[in-house]
Amino acid sequence: MTALEFTIVVWALSVLAGFLGALTGLGGGVVVVPALTLALGVDMKYAIGASLVSVIATSSGAAAAYVREGFSNIRIGMFLEIATTIGAIVGAFLAARVSTHALAIVFGLILLQAAYMSFKGMPENAELVESDALATRLRLGGAYPVEGSPEQYGVRNVPAGFAMMFGAGALSGLLGIGSGAVKVIAMDRVMRIPFKVSTTTSNFMIGVTAAASAGLYLKHGYINPQVAMPVMLGVLAGALVGAKFLVHMRVKTLRVVFGAVILALAIEMLVNGFTGKV
Amino acid sequence: MDDRRLENIIGQLLRAGVLLAAATVVSGGALYLAVHHADRVNYRVFVAGGPDTSTFSGIMRSAAHLESLGIIQFGLLILIATPVARVAFAIAGFALERDRLYTVVSIIVLLILLASLMHAT
Numbered sequence: 001m002t003a004l005e006f007t008i009v010v011w012a013l014s015v016l017a018g019f020l021g022a023l024t025g026l027g028g029g030v031v032v033v034p035a036l037t038l039a040l041g042v043d044m045k046y047a048i049g050a051s052l053v054s055v056i057a058t059s060s061g062a063a064a065a066y067v068r069e070g071f072s073n074i075r076i077g078m079f080l081e082i083a084t085t086i087g088a089i090v091g092a093f094l095a096a097r098v099s100t101h102a103l104a105i106v107f108g109l110i111l112l113q114a115a116y117m118s119f120k121g122m123p124e125n126a127e128l129v130e131s132d133a134l135a136t137r138l139r140l141g142g143a144y145p146v147e148g149s150p151e152q153y154g155v156r157n158v159p160a161g162f163a164m165m166f167g168a169g170a171l172s173g174l175l176g177i178g179s180g181a182v183k184v185i186a187m188d189r190v191m192r193i194p195f196k197v198s199t200t201t202s203n204f205m206i207g208v209t210a211a212a213s214a215g216l217y218l219k220h221g222y223i224n225p226q227v228a229m230p231v232m233l234g235v236l237a238g239a240l241v242g243a244k245f246l247v248h249m250r251v252k253t254l255r256v257v258f259g260a261v262i263l264a265l266a267i268e269m270l271v272n273g274f275t276g277k278v
Numbered sequence: 279m280d281d282r283r284l285e286n287i288i289g290q291l292l293r294a295g296v297l298l299a300a301a302t303v304v305s306g307g308a309l310y311l312a313v314h315h316a317d318r319v320n321y322r323v324f325v326a327g328g329p330d331t332s333t334f335s336g337i338m339r340s341a342a343h344l345e346s347l348g349i350i351q352f353g354l355l356i357l358i359a360t361p362v363a364r365v366a367f368a369i370a371g372f373a374l375e376r377d378r379l380y381t382v383v384s385i386i387v388l389l390i391l392l393a394s395l396m397h398a399t
Contacts, residue, residue: 060295
């Protein structure tokens with residue numbers, strides 16, 4: 001393949017990944033890494049490096065839009081960021097030390113989980129709770145607009161959520177993904193934060209988490225300019241278009257199709273990881 | 279200034295940062311393709327790049343010489359800086375609100391980020 005062909009093909013794949021990632025809320029990383037490694041034979045370390053920078057681009061690029069809606073809780077985000085950034089450094093540290101086969105297997109498992117989430121839809125928690133003692137002390141509760149008027153919500157189980165965020169950060173650093181799904185589960189399911197607040201706060205956190213592994217990725221040469229250039233530009237373009245479409249589209253059918261694609265990618269990634277081909 | 283207004287300004291700044299980064303990456307990419315478009319490439323085997331693409335000072339030097347790959351990496355550094363800037367803005371915001379707890383929390387996050395980025399220098 002010539003450099004021009006490679007750039008165009010990778011860009012096009014990345015646009016698609018960013019678009020689908022935005023529509024399903026799973027992010028572009030989980031699609032772009034298997035697409036690059038399985039379809040184009042790109043070494044997984046280049047793929048996760050390119051994915052990591054595209055994750056930062058989508059998170060920072062979408063910040064303005066999310067703020068306008070008034071859902072994200074910057075206190076919750078910042079507090080949990082202590083866990084995700086430390087986790088991300090540990091993950092990036094491990095990524096440089098484990099074999100590519102092992103990375104492929106872990107990635108395959110994450111894809112299985114993403115496929116499951118895609119079929120089932122993100123579990124939405126509508127019930128509002130009162131803050132428990134620790135969350136009150138940390139002033140994590142807030143208000144968010146429900147049909148125009150602000151509604152108060154509380155936060156619970158801070159230690160468990162914090163621990164899970166460490167895991168989300170580690171996965172992000174290990175695999176170059178945003179691990180937004182794990183962050184949303186930690187906030188929505190474990191900490192009982194309203195779904196809308198969880199997803200938008202997760203978007204805020206994804207970029208900061210990814211930035212924590214960027215230094216190690218750069219140092220180890222995972223961020224290759226020729227690979228990262230089309231990936232970052234493609235995922236960003238796809239995500240921006242996807243965010244616009246989100247309002248007008250019925251996502252359910254798409255989610256089933258997308259889930260099937262991810263399931264196929266998961267199986268292929270696992271097989272390749274176990275047979276040592278990736 | 280309330281939380282929302284501050285967040286809104288930060289959001290706009292971040293988007294500007296992302297667009298600047300993307301524009302830089304596009305220029306570096308165009309320069310790279312202008313010269314190397316017909317090169318045979320594959321990225322099947324991982325080879326760690328030299329300092330020109332993997333260290334802060336190397337990237338700055340390479341970009342200053344208008345080398346295409348250095349310009350792309352410089353654009354990616356701008357991108358990596360956007361979440362760091364976001365945390366720095368949050369520190370300023372919480373400090374203005376005299377929210378001591380969250381000023382400290384944000385400072386901790388910034389220190390973790392900076393400690394990690396130090397690896398690349």
